Amino acid sequence: MATTLNATATGRGVDAAAAAARRVIAALVRAGDISGADMTAVADRLNAIADELEAAAPGLRERLVNMWRGDGTTRHDPVTGPENPLAPPLQYTGRPDGSIEAVVTLDLPYQGPPSCVHGGVSALLLDHTLGVANAWSGPSGMTAELTLRYHRLTPLFEPLTVTGRQVAVDGSKIRTVGSISAGGRTCVTAEGLFIAKHPPRPR
Amino acid sequence: MATTLNATATGRGVDAAAAAARRVIAALVRAGDISGADMTAVADRLNAIADELEAAAPGLRERLVNMWRGDGTTRHDPVTGPENPLAPPLQYTGRPDGSIEAVVTLDLPYQGPPSCVHGGVSALLLDHTLGVANAWSGPSGMTAELTLRYHRLTPLFEPLTVTGRQVAVDGSKIRTVGSISAGGRTCVTAEGLFIAKHPPRPR
Numbered sequence: 001m002a003t004t005l006n007a008t009a010t011g012r013g014v015d016a017a018a019a020a021a022r023r024v025i026a027a028l029v030r031a032g033d034i035s036g037a038d039m040t041a042v043a044d045r046l047n048a049i050a051d052e053l054e055a056a057a058p059g060l061r062e063r064l065v066n067m068w069r070g071d072g073t074t075r076h077d078p079v080t081g082p083e084n085p086l087a088p089p090l091q092y093t094g095r096p097d098g099s100i101e102a103v104v105t106l107d108l109p110y111q112g113p114p115s116c117v118h119g120g121v122s123a124l125l126l127d128h129t130l131g132v133a134n135a136w137s138g139p140s141g142m143t144a145e146l147t148l149r150y151h152r153l154t155p156l157f158e159p160l161t162v163t164g165r166q167v168a169v170d171g172s173k174i175r176t177v178g179s180i181s182a183g184g185r186t187c188v189t190a191e192g193l194f195i196a197k198h199p200p201r202p203r
Numbered sequence: 204m205a206t207t208l209n210a211t212a213t214g215r216g217v218d219a220a221a222a223a224a225r226r227v228i229a230a231l232v233r234a235g236d237i238s239g240a241d242m243t244a245v246a247d248r249l250n251a252i253a254d255e256l257e258a259a260a261p262g263l264r265e266r267l268v269n270m271w272r273g274d275g276t277t278r279h280d281p282v283t284g285p286e287n288p289l290a291p292p293l294q295y296t297g298r299p300d301g302s303i304e305a306v307v308t309l310d311l312p313y314q315g316p317p318s319c320v321h322g323g324v325s326a327l328l329l330d331h332t333l334g335v336a337n338a339w340s341g342p343s344g345m346t347a348e349l350t351l352r353y354h355r356l357t358p359l360f361e362p363l364t365v366t367g368r369q370v371a372v373d374g375s376k377i378r379t380v381g382s383i384s385a386g387g388r389t390c391v392t393a394e395g396l397f398i399a400k401h402p403p404r405p406r
Binding site for chain 1: 238263315402
């Protein structure tokens with residue numbers, strides 16, 4: 001029995017707009033300055049959309065209270081958030097053994113070395129994954145220390161398996177591990193020390 | 204005497220489109236589902252732009268050769284790239300003492316805890332910064348190991364100073380440190396081990 005651990009996209013409203021923005025981001029990096037597109041016109045149209053969104057936006061304080069409502073999963077983070085165009089987004093499955101897993105394929109916006117995932121992007125995905133693994137299987141909290149080891153290059157354009165698992169809890173100290181693998185080979189491993197503390201949500 | 208170490212935005216072509224896409228990303232996360240904007244129409248307009256960009260795009264192989272041309276700074280990475288809407292973007296200044304520095308203010312797309320930078324985003328920025336610090340002052344290469352220590356929460360909405368400095372070179376092993384601070388207080392520190400090796404660029 002598997003459980004989805006993060007907010008899922010509704011396909012409507014801001015989720016649909018964020019999904020479309022993800023397509024624009026990928027298409028721009030695929031295009032660069034050698035595509036047949038009229039980039040001046042694209043910039044004008046994107047700026048017009050931004051102008052309208054900014055004019056219609058709620059106040060920052062109102063939005064913060066809104067986005068942190070309740071005590072559960074949020075919808076805006078840069079790894080899984082259906083409302084955040086930066087998020088690939090990852091979709092985690094929680095397993096009865098306490099581990100979690102997501103499968104994701106990344107494109108050019110996430111590139112470091114040629115045709116490979118940026119090491120810092122792997123760090124971003126793993127920091128978040130370890131945090132979700134904590135929430136799934138035991139106490140969770142904030143990252144105090146995170147160590148990444150890069151065993152081989154992580155490829156773009158093919159499915160990556162991202163995993164996390166809480167391994168020890170000692171008072172408020174939580175130790176969690178995770179990895180990114182491709183085609184059954186481990187590319188990056190992570191070890192995190194977390195402190196069981198959560199900053200208050202804005203109310 | 205200071206030197207800018209990364210590609211800078213031209214304000215034209217794909218750079219202008221990427222800058223406009225950054226505004227759209229921030230405005231969407233600021234909006235969520237409580238803004239007055241017609242998100243269905245916004246999604247339709249963004250999908251139309253993505254359709255046109257995808258139809259006009261060069262082949263992936265052609266784009267890879269193009270984006271990795273020459274041996275110098277690239278324009279597409281997710282931290283500094285003027286062509287990449289994911290990049291905040293950071294602008295590094297190199298100092299004669301071998302250190303580098305960037306100042307950046309981050310908004311809601313990069314959020315982890317309420318009103319604070321996601322720990323994984325700090326890891327992404329620092330991994331890249333250590334790599335650029337290596338290129339500025341000595342041999343550079345690929346990340347083998349990266350350790351992040353989180354000393355206090357890193358705030359959104361105010362200027363962050365991101366620094367990096369190569370501290371030792373022993374054969375092909377390179378050791379580099381860096382930090383993120385806000386208002387003169389250190390929020391995150393990083394230590395990296397790099398191997399002086401570069402994967403070949405596509406030609």
